[in-house]
Amino acid sequence: MIKQKIITDIINIFKQLDYRYKEPVIVEIPNNVEHGDYASNVAMLNAKSNKLKPIELAEQLAENLNKKRDYKSVEVAGPGFLNFRLSNPLYHQVLQYIHEQGTNYGASDYGQKKKVLLEFVSANPTGPLNVVSARAAAYGDSLYRIMNFTGFEPFREFYVNDAGNQVDILAESIELRYRELHGERIIEFPPEAYHGEYVRDLAIKLSVSEGAKLFHISDKDRLERMKNFALDEIHLMQVESLRRFDVDFDNWMSEKKLRQEGILEEALSYLAEAKCTYESEDAVWFCSSKYGDVKDRVLIKSDGNPTYLVPDIAYHITKYQRGFDIIIDVLGPDHHAHVLKLKAAIRALNYDVNKLEVIYLQQINIFDQGEKVKMSKRAGKIVTMDDLIKEVGRDAARYFFLDRKPSAHLNFDLELATKQSSENPVYYIQYAYARICSILKKAKKEKISLRNFDTGLLKKLNKNDEFRIIKHLMTYPDILIQAAEHREPHRLATYILELAGMFHKYYSKYKVIEDKYPELSKSRLYLIHAIKQVLASSLHLMGISAPEKM
RNA sequence: GCCCCCGUAGCUCAGUAGGAUAGAGCAACGGUUUCCUAAACCGUGGGUCACACGUUCAAGUCGUGUCGGGGGCGCCA
Known part of the structure; x- marks a missing residue:
């Protein structure tokens, strides 16, 4: 809100x-505190078009901005930066605003209600979900929550590849084990079959x-039976694994159903x-x-069966037909060759290829x-999502998956994830939340209430550490917009870790409740309550619990 | 051979839409608790942002190339 106000002031x-001025006008928080609370480079960017030197333009702008009372000062610095210092x-x-907004603080209408299809996980239904799916689940779900919060209209979809070759192999694998159970000796379990214990x-x-x-019905019927089972x-x-991870979908799109609807032929x-075939x-x-x-690709194999590309094209046609403004596919790193073909089809059919965004995890x-830990899918030796959650817990798993940007390889350290110390960022953040709860509990016990809080007392908050925290709190809506826009939930993880750090430092330096100073105590409670709100909000958006005590 | 991702402190990584003197955590070393949770805090050291050239008032950030690491390239899905 403050940032927007500064931008508006500059434009006016x-x-x-x-x-003349170019949009967008950029205002940011400089990393050096000596450069003020906010800084803008507008004068440098717009000097030329107004036939002025950057410094001259900056000085004129500063002079006018200084007439406003909201700023403690607006200074020209360096090659023509405008440095803003806010009045207390x-x-x-801002603090009042956060309290008024409550759990809604950070929400925005940035997304302009754009309809977003978010397809993620979409693992083959041929085995338990593995850690890659777990990462996709954590990523997709968190992105969903963030986009929802920032004014998009996202829709979660899981594409179930319940038709085609892989599924037939699954049925044959079951068949072999079934025979084995009934006394038949299986000499060789084929390498392409599914070997997992499940x-x-x-x-x-x-x-x-x-x-x-089942031995009494025809081979064809039996395989069909086994397949469906x-x-x-x-x-x-x-579905159960995902639910344990607190990840849900709005739609499970079945490939089999799409095929039955004749959509392959349509495609x-x-x-x-x-004229593309x-x-x-x-x-x-x-x-x-x-x-x-x-190169060109095969659609119908010489044996008369379609390749996997056909249902995929068909599926994407439905995505376009359903009227989404943004179509996001979250894929594994092994799919980029595939996306070339898919995008080619979308172009050929004259759909807007720019609507399709592919995120490679x-x-x-x-x-x-x-x-x-070595994993081999063929031998059925994989770490499953369930194993992982059992081992480190949902909170740690989700945090570690979200902590890295999607395009980066991720090293998941099981030991670290289960450690209950400051080395483990999940605990560090949750502990900050628990500490605040604990203080608020104490306040309640001592009958200090924030109800009917007199905001005039806020002038008691005058420490630099306090202003720094408020400054960080006020960037929360911006961070969320950036996370949504760039499809990068990890920005939130970075943000919240910093916020938790600020609180821990504040906690050990100042006492929140001091019996001798009731007014100061109230003001500080008001401050930490705002921190608590933002911690709760961002933890929720990451799908991590916020424990009241630890 | 072609395509994708990555290269920032000893390690794991951030670095906002190009901005001013590049950050955090961990590890190492030294300290802090009669006090709202020490799952915490304070202090110290640590860098040719892989390399080169280019774009610009300004490049870790954008472009091209080189090197290094990882992954992918079937009428499999």
């Missing part, structure tokens, strides 16, 4: 002086309910209409190289006691 003076009452107003568990479950009955079971497993006919070597090809791909290495 430009208009008043009849000078302005700080105190496959055997599913076969056992099926055996318990059906016995040997396994898909349902694994889907439920995944193919659209591509044919756009041709036949060669018994296959149907898509001339994707005309639309930015490195980079890979994860799990470290245990300093050793990298």
